[in-house]
Amino acid sequence: xxxxxxxxSWVICKSGTSVKIECRSLDFQAxxxxxxxxxxKQSLMLMATSNEGSKxxxxxxxxxxxxLINHASLTLSTLTVTSAHPEDSSFYICSAPGATRGLAGxxxxxxxxxxxxxxxx
Amino acid sequence: xxxxxxxxxxxxxxxxxxxxxxxxxxxxxxxxLFWYVQYPGEGLQLLLKATKAxxxxxxxxxxxxxxxxxxxxxxxxxSVQVSDSAVYFCARATPSMKTSYDKVIFxxxxxxxxxx
Numbered sequence: 001x002x003x004x005x006x007x008x009s010w011v012i013c014k015s016g017t018s019v020k021i022e023c024r025s026l027d028f029q030a031x032x033x034x035x036x037x038x039x040x041k042q043s044l045m046l047m048a049t050s051n052e053g054s055k056x057x058x059x060x061x062x063x064x065x066x067x068l069i070n071h072a073s074l075t076l077s078t079l080t081v082t083s084a085h086p087e088d089s090s091f092y093i094c095s096a097p098g099a100t101r102g103l104a105g106x107x108x109x110x111x112x113x114x115x116x117x118x119x120x121x
Numbered sequence: 122x123x124x125x126x127x128x129x130x131x132x133x134x135x136x137x138x139x140x141x142x143x144x145x146x147x148x149x150x151x152x153x154l155f156w157y158v159q160y161p162g163e164g165l166q167l168l169l170k171a172t173k174a175x176x177x178x179x180x181x182x183x184x185x186x187x188x189x190x191x192x193x194x195x196x197x198x199x200s201v202q203v204s205d206s207a208v209y210f211c212a213r214a215t216p217s218m219k220t221s222y223d224k225v226i227f228x229x230x231x232x233x234x235x236x237x
Contacts, residue, residue, distance in 0.1 A: 004164075049224065
């Protein structure tokens, strides 16, 4: 099936620094990617929609100046957590929509990356 | 509003037991519905989906039927295995204002542990 990768898989940083997380679609092009965060034992919360060649669309309550999203190519979106603080520690997951293989297809099916664990000290 | 509600966990079952995880949604119209699974240490995977009322999604012995009259999409499996231990998320699609792709809204997740 379609593969989405994330890098790094985990990162530890000091408070006040910035961290960049990459999301790549490995075998298909993704003009749109979605970024989520997941707190321990909780569900995924959609943060923003990343659009290739245009500005990202942020969900209500998500600070766009803190979570910078750049979708520079059809296979790469990056999320930069700026001036990170301990409360930003979370599991960040990206996804890309694509045609399914083996199941009924549709543009509303998502392929998820494995996630990036961010710990801010 | 648009939301997804699913039964609280954790759920613990013995191997070969019958599984039901309830899921209900609120929505305008008839969105596509999904069940995603997250195995320990892995990313989310699509388990099954249904795109219209009365559709039944099925995969790996799991089934869920899109019930518009009860706005439900309950997940069932007749005989669970230890390897089914994971967190299961019910989800629905919702149109994105900025792209032609739908966003996915997730329920809170239900942790399932199957013991031998």
